[in-house]
Amino acid sequence: MAKRIATDGAPAAIGPxxxxxxxxxxxxxxxxxPIDPETGAFAGTTIEAQAEQIMKNIGSVLREAGFGFQDVxxxxxxxxxxxxxxxxxxxxxGYFVSLPARSCVAVRQIxxxxxxxxxxxxxxxx
Numbered sequence: 001m002a003k004r005i006a007t008d009g010a011p012a013a014i015g016p017x018x019x020x021x022x023x024x025x026x027x028x029x030x031x032x033x034p035i036d037p038e039t040g041a042f043a044g045t046t047i048e049a050q051a052e053q054i055m056k057n058i059g060s061v062l063r064e065a066g067f068g069f070q071d072v073x074x075x076x077x078x079x080x081x082x083x084x085x086x087x088x089x090x091x092x093x094g095y096f097v098s099l100p101a102r103s104c105v106a107v108r109q110i111x112x113x114x115x116x117x118x119x120x121x122x123x124x125x126x
Contacts, residue, residue, distance in 0.1 A: 009060030011035035014111065020061050027065050031078070031119040032057040033112065042114065047084035050115045051091035058120060059095070070098045071122040077104040078117045088116060 005020035006012075011033060013019060020029040034050030035057070036043045043053030062068055075096060079088060085104070096102075100120075110117050 005061060005065045007060050007064035009037060009064065010057040011037045011040070020065060022065050025124045027062070027067050027071075027122040027124075029058060029061050029120045029122070031076075031117040032061070033110075033114050033117055035112075042112075047079075047081075047087045047115050048091055051088050054116060054118050055091065055095045058118060062120075062122060065122075067122045067124060069095050071124055072096060072098065072100045072120045073123050074121040075100050075102045076119045077102065078107045078110055079104065080107065080110050080113075080115050082106040084115060 001023075003022045004018045005022055005027070007019065010019055013030065014033075017030055020027055032054050034043050034053040035041065036053060037057070037060075043049055059069065062071070077088070077092070079085065
């Protein structure tokens, strides 16, 4: 049975979806934006600042569900500008040390004008 996961440590959904859904040992985390949940505003205007906030938001959702970054098996990353790829990777590498499978693509536009968005899938072995 699917269980909806929600935490105040990450921004609330901006549409008809959940922050995450847990099914058995698998957690599906919706695309996280660089929004500071305390202020409701973007956490900076650089790719580094926004990527850092996205990681904090993902971490909050993972923790709420009893998971951690080490449990992530797949990440899908969206960038508004592929020229930000190297700087984005610097932040990403500090969190995803287990090197999950990943896709990273540039898209025309991310909601609210964000520079990046990341969704992940995590699995608990136990």
